[in-house]
Amino acid sequence: MEMGKISVVGIGPGGLDEMTPRARQAIENAEVVAGYNTYIRLIEKILGGKKIIGRAMMQEIERCRLAIEETLSGKNVAVISSGDAGVYGMAGLVVEMILNLPEKNRPQFEIIAGVSAVNAASAILGAPLMNDFAVISLSDLMTPWEIIKKRVRAAAQGDFVIALYNPKSKRRVTQLDEVQKILLEYREKNTPVGIVTNAGREGESKIISTLENFTREEINMFSLVLIGNSQTFVKAGFMMTPRGYNV
């Protein structure tokens, strides 16, 4: 029997109208869809009677293993991530696990880019990413906290706009204070900070705060935090980083 194909699909921030036709097509062509429940629910309407893998908070590795197994019986599989699958999503694990297989056992695969959370959040806030930026996840599950702090410091020194993924979780509540402390060594207290929670989904909210005060705002695991650089300003409720330096 011929093996099926795996498509690793970035579904975008949430709504079907922010998912590319290419992503939707890959999901529609799949007999099996693998993804975490929160994301499966966002695309429920187009799943019809497809087999779903990994609704529960399953280990990512186990979900990938099951997805690859399905291709062995000839099924096409879509592995979904919210935003872009290549940014803290499922692309890495799927590709790595496939390439670890002996060449003759490898299913065909493709990665389909999606609208990344950082771009969705930026569009909601105004235009905060118009100059160079750094993307940092504060999750220390797989990257040591010391490395993460080093990155925050480096990004501050480089005057990058900084996008923080996974800023907080139930378990992880003090890291954001440490990040704030580091950044205040390099940036003004009134540096604009934008917080977008549930970008592009039900319950979407945005807050524009400052480096001095943002840690007191409502931030959770569905929030993305954007910290301005030395040039970022707020006007009429929008956060803006000029493209250029006034030189």
Add this chain to the structure above:
Amino acid sequence: MEMGKISVVGIGPGGLDEMTPRARQAIENAEVVAGYNTYIRLIEKILGGKKIIGRAMMQEIERCRLAIEETLSGKNVAVISSGDAGVYGMAGLVVEMILNLPEKNRPQFEIIAGVSAVNAASAILGAPLMNDFAVISLSDLMTPWEIIKKRVRAAAQGDFVIALYNPKSKRRVTQLDEVQKILLEYREKNTPVGIVTNAGREGESKIISTLENFTREEINMFSLVLIGNSQTFVKAGFMMTPRGYNV
């Protein structure tokens, strides 16, 4: 007469199948479309008889001014950028120019996120962005070269994966060598470097090279260069940055 609305639209990397339905809808709803010719051509099929502004290599400010002017006569206008409009695209200028108008003269506006070039390039290369990354434009038209070099150094120190936009132009050919020299102070000669040219468009190509050799490859203004961090590796022609550090 009621004013029209401006939508700043990220059309994605190029093909219509990588443009979100929301972006497409905004373009279809517009009577006037403003954008640089290269991008207008990518979406020619859905433009019908719409009025087009700025086909020629017009100054961006002039194009924005004309777009805003159209809304005064009640027209809906879509201002397009390739990739995501919020990343080195038109979002910043449009929002800034609108907010500079007296409040009663401001047209309504929205920013519609698109699949960013860095995500499109990443999907083509494998999964190089699975850990923290920095996005830097090497264009020194509006940011002084000294600041750009400082950022390259900071990103190197932070062990970020680095995405270089505008790596080269006809006028600007030596900067990439300077960047390479800085990075070689911090990273191994054999650090993987991915180059994607015309991602998602006709003539798409990918090259996987190394930090020591990549400047000799074909790189132009339509290329995006992705430089791996200390953990990035190449396997079976794919570039991969592990999500986690082996800790």
